[in-house]
Amino acid sequence: MPRVPTKLVTWEEIVDWSRGLANIIKKSGWRPDVIVAVARGGYVPARLLCDFLGVENLLSIQSQHWTEAAKAEERAILRFPYVVDMRDKRILIVDDIVDTGDTLITAEKFIRENWYPLDVKKAALQWISSVAKIKPDYYYIEVKEWVWFQYPWTRLEDVTSFIKRMISEEAKNGRIAWTFNDIVSSFREWYGIDVDKIYYEDALENLIEMGFLDRKDNLYIIKL
């Protein structure tokens, strides 16, 4: 059993899921005039929905998680809260996944209060029904048990942080030096997924650049 439940998602699956989501939207009889991608996770699904639904108007808003100093709790805020006039437009807000739901709640509230659209609906490729505060109007896959979906557009970022976490945890057990093959086999064990070799190589370069690892001969050594 992997220690962190993770599922690798391929580009092919993303295209299939986006097509499936577009078909659900079409069948509902509702059509958007404008698609708003929630950056950054919503970019690729939103672009594919434009293609499958024949929508030309695509814009984006960016959400960021903000940890309030006094509380452990996180909340979503918008990074660049610009205002546009959408008085005669039907808007579809698109994200990759609804996890807590905070991102879509924040995005919808901002758009309704500031852009004055005719209508707003929310869509996501995946909806984690056991944890989300909201159900999007449209989704393709209902996820019942929380897992981390390793989407193709965050592969390097995720592999970098996954390796960092694994090496930090193992350092607590006294393990400070790793070969490349050690890292790859432990990564598979920890996360239950595998990625192309180039991602491990690039992630390790990132970790060296970040000052987290040193490379000596064939070994990667955690900087303590």
Ligand code: ADP
């Ligand atoms: P939401 O507010 O939409 O529930 P979060 O705010 O928790 O989602 O997360 C924001 C972004 O983080 C998501 O749009 C997605 O890109 C990424 N994310 C969150 N949960 C997951 C997950 N379980 N698997 C992969 N990516 C995730």
